Amino acid sequence: MRELTIAACLLAALASCTPNTPEPTGWRTRPGMIASAALFDPARFAGDWHVVAAFAPESACGGLRETWTGDGPGRFVLRATGCTAEGPRAYATRAVLTGPGRISRVGLAGGEEIWVLWVDADYRIAAIGTPSGRFGRILSRDPAPRADLLRAAEQILDFNGYDISGLRRLRSTP
Numbered sequence: 001m002r003e004l005t006i007a008a009c010l011l012a013a014l015a016s017c018t019p020n021t022p023e024p025t026g027w028r029t030r031p032g033m034i035a036s037a038a039l040f041d042p043a044r045f046a047g048d049w050h051v052v053a054a055f056a057p058e059s060a061c062g063g064l065r066e067t068w069t070g071d072g073p074g075r076f077v078l079r080a081t082g083c084t085a086e087g088p089r090a091y092a093t094r095a096v097l098t099g100p101g102r103i104s105r106v107g108l109a110g111g112e113e114i115w116v117l118w119v120d121a122d123y124r125i126a127a128i129g130t131p132s133g134r135f136g137r138i139l140s141r142d143p144a145p146r147a148d149l150l151r152a153a154e155q156i157l158d159f160n161g162y163d164i165s166g167l168r169r170l171r172s173t174p
Contacts, residue, residue, distance in 0.1 A: 027055045028133025030161040036101030036115040044123045045116070046070045049139035052125075052150065052170055058083045058137065059168035066139065068095070078105060118156040120149055127153040129162065136162055143171070 028034070051064040058064075061083035069077045074097035081088045094106045101116035112130045119126040125145050129136030138153040150169070158164045 026130075026133035027136050027163055027166055028129075028131075028161040029163040032161050034115070034117070034129075034131050034160045036099065036117060037119055038100045040101035040116050040119065041123075042074055042076070042097055043070060045119065045126070046076065047141070049126070049141060050143040051137050052140045052143070052145055053138035053154070053167050054083075054170060055136050055162075055166045056168060058135075059170060061088045063143065063170050064088065076103075117160050118153065120152070125149040125153050127156040127160075129157065129160070133162060136167070138167075 046068045049066045049068065051066065053059075054064070061081075064081045064083065066078060066080040069079070071077045071094065076095040077092065078095045079090070079092045081090050083089075095103050095114075096106070098104050098113060103114045103116070105114060112132060112134065114128055114130060114135065117127045117129055124141050126139045127136075128139060136157055138150065138157070140150070154164050154167060157167065
């Protein structure tokens with residue numbers, strides 16, 4: 001009995017040492033850190049983007065587009081097409097930079113911030129997502145991005161805990 005009590009105490013002590021990391025949800029299936037792009041430049045991010053890869057069910061609508069227009073320091077007007085149960089839907093909203101590579105879109109994504117996880121040095125391609133993993137996609141300036149850049153963006157999503165087996169490459173509309 002004494003050995004059982006000691007074993008139970010050791011297990012309780014060991015359990016208190018494990019980090020309190022929330023379980024991933026959505027497409028982030030591995031626990032761990034997720035990071036936004038520390039050197040994110042909002043002025044360079046502005047412009048037209050094609051959604052070239054997305055997680056289902058968002059991928060069901062095919063190619064989607066986004067236009068990010070600067071609206072003051074750290075602010076954008078976002079005009080885009082989103083995927084709904086009824087099909088593609090155009091919308092416009094405001095987006096505000098809340099930290100390095102962290103963007104809050106007013107009234108969208110359930111209030112959860114969108115994080116720019118990575119953007120290449122020339123701002124040709126970007127991997128974005130939410131810390132919960134409910135949302136993730138790859139944006140490209142070109143509707144047919146270079147294969148090496150697309151693969152790098154996929155690897156960034158994978159590195160940040162996303163299950164990229166659910167990521168679907170899309171053909172964007174020009």
